[in-house]
Amino acid sequence: MDTAHSASAGTEEPRRRGGKRVMRRAPSASMADVARLAGVSSQTVSRVSNGYAGVNEETRQQVLAAMKELGYRPNSAARALKRGEFRTIGVITFNLSTTGNMRTLEAIATSAAHEGYAVTLLPVAVPTQDEVRGAFSRLGELAVDAVIAIMEVHLLDAATISLPPHVQVVVADSDAGDRYSVVDTDQNGGARAAVRHLLDLGHRTVWHLAGPEESFAAQRRADAWRAELTDAGCPLPPVVRGDWSAESGYRVGLELAQQADCTAVFAANDQMALGLLRALHERGRRIPEDVSVIGFDDIPEAGSFLPPLTTVHQDFAEVGRLCVQGVLGRMRDRGDEHGTTLVPTELVVRDSTAAPALVVGE
Template sequence: MQDVAREAGVSPQTVSRVANGGAAVRPETRRRVEDAMRRLGYRPNYAARALKHGRFKDIGVVMFHMTSFGNARILDGIVSAAAADDYSVTIQIMRSGPERTLQAAVERMKQQPVDGVIVVLEEMIADFNDFVPPKGLPVVLVTERVADHCPTVDADQYGCSIAAVDYLLSKGHRTVYHVAGPSQSHAAQSRVRGWRDALEQMGATVPPVLMGDWEADSGYQAGVVLAHTPDCTAVYASNDQMAYGVIQGLQSAGKRVPEDVSVVGVDDSLVGMVPRLQLTTMRMKFEDIGRKAFAMVRDQCEGRQVPVGVKTVVPAELVERESVRDLTA
C-alpha cells in the first residue's frame, strides 16, 4: 500500500479508501491509484483486512454432491446472492467414512477463512441432533428438519406432495401411485409422507410405494410395472427425471399419457433439456432457497439476530402442462 501511495502520489489512506471501495475519492485520483495498483501488481491482503475488520467476507458451503439439479441450483442462488453483497464462497464436499458427520464438516470448514457456514443436508446424518455450532461461527442448515441449534431453510417437500396429490384427486383419479426417491434422502422421505397423508386425508386407497433412485431408468422400470397395474390412472414421481422415465416405461408397455395414465413430477428440471416438454410438475424454487440461506448466515455474520428452532419454508409451484387428464370433464 505504501508503494502504491508513492507511485500514485497520494497518501496511504487514499489507497486504502480506493482498495475498500470508499466513495470519498475524486474520480481522477481513483483512476491514478488504480493505474498504480495495476502497474505494481497490488492486490488487497485479505488476512490483514480480516484482522482490521473482523470478517473475511467469505461464506463456506458444505454439500454432499454438487452435480444434482437441486444442489446446483441452490449453490447458484448462494453464489449469486453472495456476489451481490461482495462476499466470496468457499465450497467443500462432505467426506465419507467416520468423518461424514455434521460436526466434522463444520469444524473442517472452520479451518478456512470463512465468516459463516451453510450446510446443504440432502441426506440423513447421524449427529444432527447432537451437533453444536462452533462458538463465533454462524451456521445455517438447508434441511427440512427443525434444528434447536441453528436456523434451517428448505423447500416445502411435504407440502409439495400434498399439493400434487390433491391436484390429481381433483381431476377425478381415485388414487395416486408414487415413485419415491432413495431412502437416505430427506426430501424423498418427506415427499412419501406428504403423498401418503394426502391420500389418507381424502379417504383414498394408499397403494404400495415404488422405490427409485432419482434416475430416469428407475422411473422407466416403475412405469413398466405400473402399466400392468389395473387401477393405476395417476402417478406422482418424486422428481422429473423419474417422472419422464415413468412416461417412457408406460408408453413402452402400450399405455398412453395422459389418456390412460396421468403423470406428475417434481422440480421442473427438464426445461431446456426435453423438447416439447409436456410434463406437469411441482417446481421447486431452489435458487430462492440458496438466496435465503445466504441472507440468514450473512445477517448473523453482520451481528443481526436470526431465530433458531424455526424452519424457513419455500413453497413449491404447480406447473401445469399436458401430462394430466381431467377425468371429471
C-alpha cells in the same frame, strides 16, 4: 523503472543453483509500493482497495493503474482482521448431481455475490457423520464467517459436530429447526397439491415414485402423498423407489407399466418423471390418456418433455436468497433462536395429466 522497483512488482530475477540458471520470484508488491508509484498516501490506497467513498475518480483510477502495473493484490487476511470478518460464506453439501442441490447452490452464490460475499464450497464426498464433522472442522482453516449446509438432518448431530467460534449456520433442506435456522420449500404442501390434482381429475388413487430413503425431501413428499390419500379415503398403493435419476425412473416405469390399475403417478422429482414417461411410452401406455404423470421441481426443461410435464414448482432462487439473508442476519444480530422458514410451492399444470380414460372397477 529501477531494479528495486521491479523487484517489488513481483518480477523474477535470474540466479544459479548447481551450475544451472534458475529464476527466483521477488517479493510481491506492497501497499507502500503502490502509494509511491501513484504519488498518493498508503491510506488512499487502502481506501481504494476497500472500495470506500471519498476518493475522487482521477485519483482512484491512478491508484488502480499502479496496482495493475505492480501486480498488487490486497491482503484479504489483513483486511479481514481489521474488519473482524472475512466476507466469505462456507457451503457444505453432497450429491452435487441433483437438480435441487445445484440450483440451490447457484442461488446461494448469486445472492452472496450481491451482498459482497464470496462462497467457499466444502463438498462432502460420502454422506457420513465423520465426513460432515470433517467438513465443519475445516471451516476453522478456511476463514469463513458463516455456513450454509445443504444436507440431510440426520447428518447434523449437534452433539458430535464442533463449530468454529462465532460461525453462524443456516441449513437448507432439513427439519433441524430446533438446532439450526432452516430454510426449505413447502415439501408437504407441494406434494399434497400434486396428489389432490390427480384425485380431482377422477383417479381412484395415485401411485408414488419416491426418492431415496435417506433423503429428507423424499421422506417429506412420501409422507404428504400418503396423508393426502388417507384423508381422501383412497387405497394406498405400494411405494416404488428411485434414486432421483432418470434412469431409476425408467426402471420403475417398466414395472408400473404392467400394473393395469395404475392410472396416475406422482414422481418425487422431474428427472425420475422423465424416465417414467419414456418407459410408459415404450410399453404402449399413453400419457395422459392411460396414465397421468406429475413431477416435482419444475426444472427448466419440464415444459419441453413429451408431453409437457405437470409438476410442482420450487423457488430455488428464493431459498438461496433466504439462506444468505439468514446467515447474514444471524451474524449481525447474534440471535440464538432457531426456526424453519418455508418457501411456498406452486402446482404448474401442463399436458401430462388428465382425467382417466377408464376408471378401473367401474
